Amino acid sequence: MNIRRVLITSALVGATLLWTVTIGAMYRAIRQFESTPGRAADALGSWPASSRIPRAPGQWRLVMLVHPHCSCSRASIDELRRIIEKSPASLETYVVVYRPKEFPNGWEKTDVFTAASHLPRTHIVLDNDGHEASIFHGFTSGQTFLYDGDGRLRFSGGITLLRGHAGFNSGSAEVMQIARTREGNGAHPVFGCAINK
């Protein structure tokens, strides 16, 4: 009888400790995962000439790199939609969708791809093996570049506050501000899966 009581008490004490530690660790793990930014782009100061994306003089360009299987990038696409809807109609947007050569055609057709293809005034560029991402010196899904009519880089970074969380944040606000007023420069941490790792 005493042994049973000791076993029960030990199990309950152990479970209490596990319960307390788990709750703390869980909050910490989630916080760390979602607030740790990806590698920032070593973006060039001007439009990369070797890019497949066409550039017309005087035309502002918004380019986003996307890993189609990155679930966090759904939030980036949501934010991109908000930016497009609140920016001048002359702003051309390109979503560059990563596809490694090892994967078959159609691998990139995910909900992120579908959401991107439904964005207004947006062109989808299939990026075989991350070649285009390399040209832009971008490494993280959700990385966004805004180039002005002269091809100068005006914004580089992410447009979400955390990994996988859509909503108002200073990154997307800066892009909207620059695209609307055509003044200033900006940068913001980028949150998403790695491209070209």
Next chain:
Amino acid sequence: MNENDSSITARAAQLRDEQLFERRKRIDRMFAVLLVVQYLAGIIGALTVSPYAWEGKVKVLHTHVWVAILGGGGIIILPILLAMLRPGTTLTRHVIAASQMLSSALLIHLTGGRIETHFHVFGSLAFLAFYLDWPVLITATVIVAADHFLRGIFWPESVYGVANPEWWRFLEHAGWVVFEDIFLVWSCVLGQREVVKSAMKQAEVEHLSEQEQLKSAALEMAMAEMQAAS
């Protein structure tokens, strides 16, 4: 109060305690099952919504899946053990209430602060009211308010779905919880009164039955004595 009244009252209190204990044991077990179901739902949800994080060409299990498996498992282990080993106790009820609210918080997080998932909190409070023990609702409310307050400061999107909520937003959420609590506390008090009333009736019936049995026994004894005398 005569001797009969006090024995009826004492018996009624005993019956009330027994009825509440049995009821709460049953609800503890129901919650143990519910916690497991929610745990599995959290894992299935995480596997469906965001199964993998990608590092270029390499996919790894998403942190949300690990959180659902390990974090969710850690949340439910203590209440389930208590429900099995110490059912019906006050401690078990309060731990279950806290764990149920933590499960709500986890589900809210896994769905990216989706406002619809907040309904889980309200459903859980209603279920906790089945205990007919209103302090349990206070424990649940404190946990959910603390979670919203802390996450609202450090990490607002995971709980409200927006990045820049007003500082008082947690009070708005907690306010609706308190709104529900008012009615649930009231229902707990009324429910307890019903249990007391029914226990009192049962005690009175038992007392009357005992009195009848005593009278019958006395009558039978008197009849036997009369027969023996004649």
